[in-house]
Every structure is written in structure tokens, then in C-alpha cells.
Amino acid sequence: EGHLQGVFSLRDMALAQPNTRLFNLLKKDAISVPVDADAEDVAHLFDKYNYYALPVVDKDQKLLGVITIDDVIDVMREEATEDIYLSQGVPLEERVDTPWYESIKSRMPWLYFNLFTAFLAASVVGAFESTIAKFAVLAFFMPIIAGQGGNAGMQTVTIVTRGIALGEVPKGEGWHILRKELLLGLLNGLAMGIVVGAVGFIWKRTISLGLVVFLAMMFNMITAGIVGTIIPLGLRAIRQDPALASSIFLTTFTDTLGFAFLFLLARVLIPGVR
Template sequence: MPEDVAAREVLEDARALAASGEWAKLVALVTSLHPADLAELVLDLSEETRRDLLGRLPSDVVGQLFEYVEDDELRDLIRGVGVEDLPAVLEEVEDDVAADVIQQLEPAEQVETLAALDRGEEVAELMAYGDESAGGLMSRGFVALNDDITVLQAIDYLRVLRPSAERAYYLYVLDRAGRLQGVVSIRDLLVSAPETRLGEITQRDVHAVATGTDQEEAARVLQKYNLMALPVVDEDGRLEGIMTADDLIDVLQEEATEDMYRMAGVGEDERVFSPVRTSVRRRLPWMMGNVLTAFLAAVVVGLFDSALSKAAVLAYFMPVVAGMGGNAGTQTATIAVRSIALGDLDVSDVFRACRKEILVAMANGLAIGVVAALGAYIWQRNETLSLVLGCALFLNICAATLAGVLIPLGLKAVKVDPALAANIFVTAITDVMGFVFFLGIASLVISRIQ
């Protein structure tokens, strides 16, 4: 039986036991679930039932749940545990997870929870970093060794420490001041002579980021060099923590979702069943902006009312010109925004990017223009109208494609998130320029279109 089917059946049994109040059977059943599945079950329960179940589960099991819920679900889980019982649960999780949980509390509750934790000072240090910085995302779960100890001493230390597999991705080598010197692999420890100093076998070509580095940039470094973990150092080069591959996945998912929502003009934490007032407040400003750009396009159309009155057939093809230009602009803007987010495109690349995109636009514009012109001729049997439509499409696709590159780069140059407003400006340009090209050219040869 597939694992996902088996998991669903267990979840259904668990919900039935929760509904009937058979707590002993329920606890025995759910402790066999993966924490991700258990978190799904717990959040699906009513608040009262959730509290009853969490109060009967071991602290280490409850602690694992915090690693498998989204930020907007943390508060539900915290209420289920209870602020008074939260310190005991947080003793079972990594410092970075504890910091994320405590940041969801009220200020007074944060102070009380940190004071009740055995390692409250370490967690408080993580909370001092920005939420979207490498320092705010890093974990303290790493293994560090001094560069002046021997291989034999290092192996003896690891036997005593017994680090988990997740913490032993890399063994970090530090000097006496705690500054990162490099990494050493377990293989090197095994094959080196026992009396060899770690400094002699340390790989010093190590990639690290500062605690203040933006999380997206840090994740990009970890991805670029295909690392399992990325060390995070302070301004003096002292090792403060590590970012792991699961951090990378979370950051990239978060940033991609944020860009997608912003390009659509909605809040990144909005959901299908968000309150009506919240959805209206977040969407209406962008729609107002679109109203203004739509009126601008209408004004442009009004400038050519004489041509439209003489050849109403032009109105048939106006949506074609605007729509194809909008599609071309949106395609390019989406690629540009994503490339900027990944660090592949910068303001200094503007000429190279424009040169490449204009070649793409000319090829696409020519193909679309020919096809549309042929279709218009078959429909209306007017050669001049067909040529006007083809030329307008070619020009508008070229203009839209350039706008799709220049607008995101321009927004980045003035320190505005390109994902935030690129589509509004691109749409305005493609509509306005499309009508200018189509109606402008048509007005010059209107006698041959009537």
C-alpha cells in the first residue's frame, strides 16, 4: 500500500478516536505518525480537542510539530500547547525553531518564556537578528573543532558528542578565537595519522555568509555551490551558526510565493478564506492603479476617434494588439523579475539583456504578425488592414518585451521591489503603445481600410 494512502487512513482513524475521546488509543496511534502528518491532524482538530491531545503527548513529540507548520499556523499550535507549558516543549527543539516560536508571543510572554528556558540567552541572541537575515534563519546545530587538536582527539570528542546525522554534514574547524578556518571531513579524520593536527588537513576554501546577509542571498550561495550546509559568521569571522538545505527550500519557496503574489497585486499571506475586509484592503489599491492605466489607454483610443468612426472594423482587432503585447510583456517581466531574484540579472546587465530580448521579440513579433495578418485577410479580405495589424503587432511585441526588461531593472535601480509594480507599468505601456501603433498606422491609410 502506498505510504500516502496508509497515512491518510491513519489520519482518519485518529480523527475518529479524537471524536470519541479514546485518548489512550489516540496517543498510541499518533506517536507512530511522521511529525508532518501529526501536525496536519492536530491543526485539523477543534481548539479544545487540540489542547487535550497535545497535553497528553510527550514534549519531544510536540516540539517536532513546530518544525512542520507554516508561520501563520504557529499561533494555533502555541494556543494548543499553552504559553505556560511552552518552555518545556521548546527545550526539545533547535534554537532557531524556538526563536521562531517565541517571536509569535506577546512581549511580556516572550520575556517569561525566555527566562524559563535553560538556553534562553542563546535563543534571545537569534531573535536579535532580522527575520529575513542569515542570522535570523541560522541554526546552532553544528559541530566545531579546534584547529590545534589532533585527529585522535577529534575522533574521541565525536564519540563522546555523538552528533546526529543532521549536525554532522560538515565538521567546522575554528582557531582559538572561534574564527572559522575551514572544514574537515570524517573521511579525512579516518584516513589521517592519529597525531596529525586538524589544521594540516583542513579544507580552507569554505563559503560562508555574514549574519546580516539577506536570507535570499544566503540561500542563493548555498544553492550555487550545492552545499548541504552554509556557515554563518559574525563581522570578525567567528562561527555563529549554519544554514541547512531545508532552510534553502523554505526560503526559496517563501520568496517565490512572495514574488508571485506581489506580481498579482495581493498580499503574500492572503488565503482563499481570508476575511473579506483584509482581501479588499490588499487588492483594491492595485486595482485602482489598473483603473488609471486603463483610462490612459482609453484617452489614447479617443485621440483616434476619427479613424474609428470611418472604419469601425478597427475596433475588432484592438483587443488582439493589446492582448498579444500584454502577453509578451508579462512573459519577459516574469523572467526578468525571477532572474533579478536569483541574482542572474542586475542593472549593469541592461544592454546585454535588452539585446537578447529584442532579438526574441523580433522573431516572435514577425511570426505572430504574419499569422494575425493572414487571419485578418481571410476574415475581412482587406490587404491594407492585414498589413496594418501585422505591423502593429510586430512593433507592440517589441515594445512590450523591452518594457518587460527595462521596468523591473528600473524599479530595482530605485530600490523598489520589481515584483511589486512591474506588471502594472508593463500593462500600461503595452496597451498604450499597442493602440498608438495600430490606430496611428491605420489613420495614415484609413482610405484604403474603409
């Protein structure tokens, strides 16, 4: 008793002959979901098979209740908000009408965390203070190289995160994506690198400057493709939401490495700069 035996369809009942026994309308192979199932997985099940309701059972197949499709819509809405918020490091509980003192409490820890990561990236700049003093034009290319890496990386992160959320990235298939993003990083790096390299050369009539910014852009775009793939896949591997603050982790990498590429290459390749 209390165990799921099957389900009835209201449509079958309405269309049945009046003298049909209810038992003959019972569908025995009823699909059910375990009570500890993940809400997002259940939502995907409804989406895939167009169910309107599913029974919920415990591990002994005992019937505990029914999930209907309007519950699922609520889950999907929450999930969408969650993905956007998480990827930007925005606290989940905040809405436009949250009072300002609550907003401060929820936003400020993230901003302090961001500040910490920003100091990490800036410390690379600090280490090359003498290089910048000698050749201040490098400061012009800092935001361009770091920023383009961040933008290209976020394209990758967004597509990979969404692919994971939609169940389009089976475990162990990460390599295919990594290979594709590596190739895209290389091609985007060439395309963007040629533009910045040309600007560097034409502006200062210095071939070595053009070469430095071309190579720094190339390396940073390739880094962006690799890191942008690894962050969401890595978060999934350690059973965290792939969207979790991915933009903050990514830009820490693309800023830090972008600056390092730029200044190291300048020291090595531009005569008179150390």
C-alpha cells in the same frame, strides 16, 4: 573570545582515532556569512555548494549563530511565493484561508492602481472616438494587438526576471538580452502580423486595413520585447525586486502603445478615416 576560529565536521570526528586532539580536526578556513547578508543570497550559496550549515558572523568575525539548511528551504519557499505574487501584483500576505475582509483590504489597493493604469490606456481609445465611429472594425483588432503584445511581453519579463533571480544576468550584460529580445520581437511581430494582416484584408477586402493591423502588431511586439526586458532590469537597477508588479507595468505599455499604433496608422493609411 567569541570569534569564529573554524569548524568541525561531525563525520571527521566520528571517523577520527580516539586519541586525536580536537584541534587537529579544526578546519580553519571556514566559510561564514555576514549577519546582514540577504537571505536569498545565502540560499543561493547553500544551493551552489551543497552546504548543510554555515556560521553567521558580525563585521568583526564574532560568531553570532549558525544557519542550517532547513532555514534555507523555508527562505526558498517564501522566495518562490514572493516572485509569483509580486509579478502579478498580488499582496504577499494573502493565503487561501485569509478571511474575506482581510483579502479585500489587501487586494483592493492593487485593483484601484490597475484601474488607474487601465484608464491611462483607455484614454488613447477615447482620443480616437471619431476614428472608431467611422471605422468600427478597428475595435475588433484592439484586444488582439494589445493582448498579443502583453502575452509576448510577459514571456520576456518572466524569463528575464527568473534569470536575474538565478544570478544568470551579470550587471552590464543587459544589452545582450535586449538585443536578443528585440530580434525575437521582430520575428514574432512578423509571424503574428501576417496572420492579423491577412484576416483584416480578407474580411473587409481592404488592403490598407490589412497593412495597418500588420504594422500595428509588428510595432507592438517589438515594444513588448524592449519593455519586457527593460522593466525587470530597471527595477533591479533601482534596487527593487525585478518581479515587482511587472505584469501591470508591462500591460500598461503594451495596451497604451498598441492602441496608439493601431489608431494612428489607421488615420494615416486608411483613406477616408481621420
